[in-house]
Amino acid sequence: MRLLTSILIAFWFCSPGLAQQFVLINGQVIDGTGKARVSASVRVRDGKIAEIGAFKPQTGETVLDVKGMIVAPGVVDLQNVSPSAVQKDPSAASLIVQGVTTAVLGSDGTGHYSVEDYMVPFDEKPPALNIAMLVGHGTVRRQIMGPDYKRPATADEIQRMSELVSEAMKQGAFGLGSNLQQEPASFSTAEEVKALVQVMAKFGGTFVTTLRNESEKRAASVTEVVALARDARIPVQVLTTNRTARAEIEKSRGPRVDIAADSYSFAQLVGDKAITLERAMQRMSATPASRLALRERGVLKKGDPADIVVFNPLNLTAGMKLVFVNGAIAVKDGQPTGEHSGQALR
Numbered sequence: 001m002r003l004l005t006s007i008l009i010a011f012w013f014c015s016p017g018l019a020q021q022f023v024l025i026n027g028q029v030i031d032g033t034g035k036a037r038v039s040a041s042v043r044v045r046d047g048k049i050a051e052i053g054a055f056k057p058q059t060g061e062t063v064l065d066v067k068g069m070i071v072a073p074g075v076v077d078l079q080n081v082s083p084s085a086v087q088k089d090p091s092a093a094s095l096i097v098q099g100v101t102t103a104v105l106g107s108d109g110t111g112h113y114s115v116e117d118y119m120v121p122f123d124e125k126p127p128a129l130n131i132a133m134l135v136g137h138g139t140v141r142r143q144i145m146g147p148d149y150k151r152p153a154t155a156d157e158i159q160r161m162s163e164l165v166s167e168a169m170k171q172g173a174f175g176l177g178s179n180l181q182q183e184p185a186s187f188s189t190a191e192e193v194k195a196l197v198q199v200m201a202k203f204g205g206t207f208v209t210t211l212r213n214e215s216e217k218r219a220a221s222v223t224e225v226v227a228l229a230r231d232a233r234i235p236v237q238v239l240t241t242n243r244t245a246r247a248e249i250e251k252s253r254g255p256r257v258d259i260a261a262d263s264y265s266f267a268q269l270v271g272d273k274a275i276t277l278e279r280a281m282q283r284m285s286a287t288p289a290s291r292l293a294l295r296e297r298g299v300l301k302k303g304d305p306a307d308i309v310v311f312n313p314l315n316l317t318a319g320m321k322l323v324f325v326n327g328a329i330a331v332k333d334g335q336p337t338g339e340h341s342g343q344a345l346r
Helices: 002-014 083-088 115-124 137-145 155-170 190-201 218-231 243-252 266-271 277-284 286-291
Strands: 021-029 038-045 048-053 062-065 070-073 075-077 100-105 130-133 175-178 206-209 236-238 259-261 308-311 320-325 328-332
Touching: 021 308, 070 277, 075 286, 083 100, 100 320, 115 130, 137 155, 137 175, 137 190, 155 190, 175 190, 190 218, 206 218, 218 236, 218 243, 218 259, 236 243, 243 259, 266 277, 277 286
Parallel strands: 021 062, 021 070, 075 100, 100 130, 175 206, 206 236, 236 259
Antiparallel strands: 021 038, 038 048, 070 308, 308 320, 320 328
16 A cells, blocks of 8 residues: 555656645644644545545545645735736746735735726636735725825715725625825825725625834824724724734724734744744634635635645745645645646635
C-alpha cells in the first residue's frame, strides 16, 4: 500500500493537468471555525469537499500524503486587491502563493458599479482565484461629480450615486467599499455615506471602509462608523491596523451595532506568536467570509467548494506547500501551477 501511495503521489506531482478526485491523508485539519485541529483525511471530488474524517482512499483516487502539514481553508482577502489589478494579472501569483483563494475587490473604493460588465469576461476566462466585488464609493462619486468632487455632494448628486449603488447590488456586489482617507471619498459628508449604505442595506450588503483619520481625529472617525452601523443597521467592517481604534470599535459592538475591525494576513501570522493557529486561520478565512456573506467559502465543510491550503506549521516562513482553488491545484511546492480555476462570485 505504501508503494502504491508513493506512485500515486509521484504521478500527481508530475502531472500538469487537473485531478478531479483526490484524497489528502495524514494531515492535521483546521476547519476555519476556531475548533482545535484534528487528524483527518479530506476527500475532494468534482471541485468540492466530499468527506472529512477517517476513511480509506478508493480505487482511482489520487492520494496526497501531507503528513506533518496543516490542511485549512483558503484565505479570504478583504483589503489588498483592486479590480484593475486582477484585470491586468488574472493569475494573481502574489496572492495565491500566500494562500489567498478568494479576493474581495474594491475595499479601497475603486469597485465597479457595472458588476456584470466587469465579471462576464472572468466567467469566460476564469482567474486563478475566486473574486467578489464591492461597489466603490470613490467610483460612483467620480462618475456623478466628475472633476468637481472636492466638496460636499448635493442632494441630487447623492440620489444619483445611490442609484448606481442600487444597480451594482442588483448585479451581485457584496457591499460598498470606501477609503475615507483618500480622494474623492475624503470629501464626502457623513450624511452622504449614510445615504449610500442605506441603499446597500436593502440588498443585505456590508460596508467595508477605512477610518477618515487614525491620529488626532481618530475618536471622531470611530464615532462616525459606529453610528453608521447602529443607525443604518448594517454590518460594517473597518480595515485598520491601529490597535487603539480596533479596541474602541470592539467596545462599541452590541446587539444593534454590527461592527468589527481586523487586518490579518499569512505574512502577519508568521510573526504573531500570541495567537493560536486555529484562531489565526479563522480570522483569515471564516471571519471575512461571514462578514461579506460569502456563502460556502472560508471553512472546510462537506459539500463546499474545495478552497484549501496546505502548509508546514513548524516552518511558516516557507509559505504554502499546496493551494487548491475549487478543487484544482493552484500552487505546488510554493510555486503557481498556472491553473485558472477561480470563479466570479455574485
